[in-house]
Amino acid sequence: xxxxxxxxxxxxxxxxxxxxxFLGNDAIAETYQIITGQDQLKILKLIKPxxxxxxxxxxxxxxxxxxxxxxxxxxxxxxxLKSFTNERQQFFYFLQDFVVxxxxxxxxxxxxxxxxxxxxxxxxxxLILLSKLDCLEGITITPxxxxxxxxxxxxxxxxxxxxxxxxxxxxxxxxxTLSFVYGLDSNFQQSINSxxxxxxxxxxxxxGMLPWxxxxxxxxxKISILKITQLHRASFLLKKSNFYQFMPEELxxxxxxxxxxxxxxxxxxxxxxxxxxxxxxxxYEDYRGVEDKQxxxxxxxxxxxxxxxxxxxxxxxxxxxxxDVINPLKDRxxxxxxxxxxxxxxxLYGPPGCGKTFIARQLxxxxxxxxxxxxxxxxASTYVHGTxxxxxxxxxxxxxxxxxxxxxxxVDAILPSRDSDNLNHxxxxxxxxxxxxLTDCNERGIFVVMASNRxxxxxxxxxxxxxxxxxxxxxxxxxxxxxxxxxxxxxxRPKEKLLDxxxxxxxxxxxxxxDIKFIVNEVAKIAMKNEQPxxxxxxxxxxxxxxxxxxxDQIERYDSFANLSY
Numbered sequence: 001x002x003x004x005x006x007x008x009x010x011x012x013x014x015x016x017x018x019x020x021x022f023l024g025n026d027a028i029a030e031t032y033q034i035i036t037g038q039d040q041l042k043i044l045k046l047i048k049p050x051x052x053x054x055x056x057x058x059x060x061x062x063x064x065x066x067x068x069x070x071x072x073x074x075x076x077x078x079x080x081l082k083s084f085t086n087e088r089q090q091f092f093y094f095l096q097d098f099v100v101x102x103x104x105x106x107x108x109x110x111x112x113x114x115x116x117x118x119x120x121x122x123x124x125x126x127l128i129l130l131s132k133l134d135c136l137e138g139i140t141i142t143p144x145x146x147x148x149x150x151x152x153x154x155x156x157x158x159x160x161x162x163x164x165x166x167x168x169x170x171x172x173x174x175x176x177t178l179s180f181v182y183g184l185d186s187n188f189q190q191s192i193n194s195x196x197x198x199x200x201x202x203x204x205x206x207x208g209m210l211p212w213x214x215x216x217x218x219x220x221x222k223i224s225i226l227k228i229t230q231l232h233r234a235s236f237l238l239k240k241s242n243f244y245q246f247m248p249e250e251l252x253x254x255x256x257x258x259x260x261x262x263x264x265x266x267x268x269x270x271x272x273x274x275x276x277x278x279x280x281x282x283x284y285e286d287y288r289g290v291e292d293k294q295x296x297x298x299x300x301x302x303x304x305x306x307x308x309x310x311x312x313x314x315x316x317x318x319x320x321x322x323x324d325v326i327n328p329l330k331d332r333x334x335x336x337x338x339x340x341x342x343x344x345x346x347x348l349y350g351p352p353g354c355g356k357t358f359i360a361r362q363l364x365x366x367x368x369x370x371x372x373x374x375x376x377x378x379x380a381s382t383y384v385h386g387t388x389x390x391x392x393x394x395x396x397x398x399x400x401x402x403x404x405x406x407x408x409x410x411v412d413a414i415l416p417s418r419d420s421d422n423l424n425h426x427x428x429x430x431x432x433x434x435x436x437x438l439t440d441c442n443e444r445g446i447f448v449v450m451a452s453n454r455x456x457x458x459x460x461x462x463x464x465x466x467x468x469x470x471x472x473x474x475x476x477x478x479x480x481x482x483x484x485x486x487x488x489x490x491x492x493r494p495k496e497k498l499l500d501x502x503x504x505x506x507x508x509x510x511x512x513x514x515d516i517k518f519i520v521n522e523v524a525k526i527a528m529k530n531e532q533p534x535x536x537x538x539x540x541x542x543x544x545x546x547x548x549x550x551x552x553d554q555i556e557r558y559d560s561f562a563n564l565s566y
Contacts, residue, residue: 004025005022005025005030005032006030006046006086006091007019007022007030007032007046008022009021009022013032013034013044013046013084013093014082014084014091014093015084016036016037017032017034017035017036017037017042017044017095018034018035019032019033019034020032020033020034020035020041021033023043025048027051027174027175028047028048028051028054028055028164028165028168028175029045029046029047029048029051029164030045030046030048031043031044031045031046032044032046033098034095036095041098042095042096042097042098043095043096043097043098044093044094044095044096045093045094045095045096045164046091046092046093047091047092047093047164049089049090049091052092054168054169054172054175055164055167055168055169055172056167056168056169057081057092057167059167060081060164060167061080061081063162063167064078064079064080064081064094065080065081067135067161067162068080070135070161072133072135074129074133074156074157074158074159075129075133075135075136075158075159075160075161076096076097076099076147076158076159076160076161077096077097078094078095078096078097079094079095079096080094081093081094082094096160097158099147099148099149099158100149100150100151101147101148101149101150101151102147102148102150103143103144103145103146103147103148104122104143104144104146104147104148104201104205105142105143105144105146107148108143108204108205108208112208113205113206113207113208113506114205114206115500115502115503115506116206116247116248116251116502116503116506117275117279117500117502117503118155118205119202119205119206120202120251120271120274120275120279121155121275122146122148122155122157122202122205123198123199123201123202123205123271124268124271124272124275125155125156125157126141126146126157126159126198126201127195127198127267127268127271127272128268128272129157129159130159130191130194130195130198130268131268135161136159136161136194137191137194138191138193138194139161139162139194140166140179140182140183140193140194140197141159141182141194141197141198141201142163142165142179142182142197142201143179143201143204144160144163144165144179145159145160145161145162145163146158146159146160146201147159147160163179165179165180168222169222170221170222170223171221171222171223172221172222173219173220173221174219175222180222180225180226180229181200181210181212181214181225181229182196182197182200182201183196183197184196184197192264192265195258195264195265195267195268196258196259196261196264198267199255199258199259199264199267200259202255202271203243203255203259206246206247206506207242207246211238211242211259212232212233212236212238214228214229214232215232216228216229216232238256238259238260240252240256241475241478243255243256244478244479244480245476245478245479245509246478246479246506246509247479248278248479248480248483248502249315249480250274250277250278251274251278252479254267254270254271254274306365306366307362307363307365307366307367308321308322308359308362308363308366310358310362310365311355311358311359311362312477312481312482312484312485312487312488312513313477313478313480313481313482313483313484313485314355314359314474314477314478314481315480317359317472317474320470320472321359321363321472324343324346324470325342325343325346325363325447325470326363326366326367328340328341328342328343329342329367329403329447330367341442342442342447343442343447343469343470344438344439344440344441344442344447344448344466344467344468344469345438345441345442345447345448345449345450345467345468345469345470346448346449346450346468346469346470346471346472347411347449347450347451347452347455347458347463347468347470347471347472348360348449348450348451348452348472348474349451349452349453349455349471349472349473349474349558350453350473350474350475350476350558351453351475351476351512351549351550351554351555351558352453352512352514352549352550353512353513353514353515353549353550354474354475354476354477354512354513354514355474355477355513356409356451356474357373357407357409357451358513359474360373360405360407360449360451361373361407363405363449364405364407367403367405367447368403369403369404369405369447370398370401370402370403370404370405371404371405371407372394372397372398372401372404372405372406372407373407373409374394374406374407374408374409374414375409375410376409376410376413376414378390379391379394379414379430387430387433388429388430388433391430391433391434391437392433392437394406394437395437395441395444395446398444398446399444399445399446402444402445402446403445403446403447404445404446404447405446405447405448405449406446406447406448406449407449407450407451408448408449408450408451409451410451410452410453411450411451411452411458411462412452412453412454412455412457412458414430414434415430415431415434415458415459415462416431416457416458416459417457417458417459417460431459431461431462434462435461435462435467438462438467438468439466439467440466448468450462450468455471456557473558475558476510476511476512476550476555477511477512477513477516479505479506479509481513482504482505482508482509482511482516483501483502483504483505485513485516485517486501486504486505486508486516486520487501489516489517489520490520490534493524493534494527494533494534495527495533495534495535496533496534496535496536499534499535499536500536503536504536504539507539507540507543508539508543510548510550511548511549512548512549512550514549515546515548515549518546519539519542519543519546522542522546523538523539523541523542526538526541526542
């Protein structure tokens with residue numbers, strides 16, 4: 001929208017209200033900060049004359065009359081609908097209380113997303129107000145209805161019981177109506193609608209986008225957008241991975257269940273309990289520590305982890321390895337009783353820098369197996385059949401040192417598809433040799449782990465069962481993985497006592513593990529140069545200069561290959 005206004009600074013509106021600032025406009029109204037005749041600071045919403053035809057003026061008048069009689073703490077009060085004539089043109093307007101702060105809409109438009117604690121606290125305070133105040137029953141909470149007060153250090157919010165978009169006529173077209181996607185349809189109870197809208201709002205604040213990627217022409221009519229929104233939600237199921245990437249698992253579960261229309265009746269209690277357990281009463285709950293009575297600090301006691309416990313986060317991946325790889329190899333008798341054979345090998349694929357090599361090494365440590373690591377250069381030879389001989393020797397050495405793991409990095413370079421027109425004959429022979437060695441090598445006490453950044457170019461015969469039985473996508477580290485990695489990387493470095501790892505984990509969304517290691521090292525250099533403990537501003541400084549090494553397009557290509565994972 002343009003920033004032109006009907007009234008300039010120091011002008012009087014309806015002879016009583018002097019304009020202090022023009023705050024902006026949208027498709028329906030202009031917003032002013034004004035001073036009343038009693039020297040009160042207020043917000044004046046002036047409905048544009050050309051917008052009168054697209055809103056239900058009688059309903060607006062009725063609601064303003066109702067809410068003008070509400071005198072509740074933390075509810076923004078308003079006047080009745082007023083009007084005046086200026087230059088033969090009729091204007092309608094109303095007044096609202098002025099909040100020393102800003103709307104949540106202004107905040108998220110500026111910051112894109114908020115840290116988990118702040119967003120959760122805003123949602124929690126909103127839910128508390130909804131439960132306490134009958135006048136707010138059933139309203140759809142949208143970012144423009146939540147106001148943050150900055151009068152004190154303690155977070156305080158105010159709610160506006162309506163916004164002008166609530167009164168757009170069903171047939172109205174061409175007016176931005178994004179706020180309609182926060183609510184439910186009329187088939188749900190009013191209180192449930194309010195909880196659902198807060199869940200949507202919380203997701204938007206943390207992730208920076210709505211739970212569904214609505215492919216909607218927002219210039220359509222209001223009623224059309226509402227119908228398309230409901231159809232879109234019913235047609236596309238939410239993915240839990242979208243939640244765990246950006247927030248703690250407990251909060252992810254709460255939000256997922258709420259947005260999937262489950263446990264909405266307990267949503268308010270669940271958010272309150274989450275904040276108390278995760279932030280306010282148990283700030284250090286995931287440290288096993290002792291309390292220092294002198295300075296009332298928590299001192300972390302870290303036990304040295306081994307095997308997969310050294311892998312930060314990746315709970316699902318580690319569970320898969322435990323069930324499908326480790327248990328059958330460690331307890332062969334029990335599994336063979338049910339005809340369950342140990343796997344022959346697995347492929348780890350995904351963006352570079354996500355820890356595939358580290359996972360393979362820790363898997364070997366977990367099993368207590370001898371570890372043979374192979375790169376393309378290790379098998380290269382200038383002699384005819386030289387590479388085939390090296391492949392044979394590799395498997396022979398692994399058999400003699402069994403049980404063992406052969407880890408083949410960049411396997412796409414060693415075992416490219418033989419269907420390629422550009423493949424030399426000797427490559428085809430090397431692939432054949434590898435296939436022969438790989439088949440049923442588990443019977444010789446060998447487990448093969450392969451890693452690739454380009455799984456689509458690996459020879460398909462390699463990926464059949466009996467050779468590579470399991471294909472696992474090692475994705476970008478999720479929220480928990482980033483947080484645990486930060487804990488490991490920051491251990492024993494001088495840092496602020498209350499360094500907010502949750503906010504830093506949010507800040508590092510989109511970065512791979514190797515990126516995060518680089519960023520932490522760069523942060524440490526800045527802190528050392530300034531002779532300071534590591535703090536959040538150091539991270540902000542470095543991340544502004546450091547782009548993620550994996551692009552969105554690359555991630556999409558890996559996702560398209562994910563149908564091979566099972």
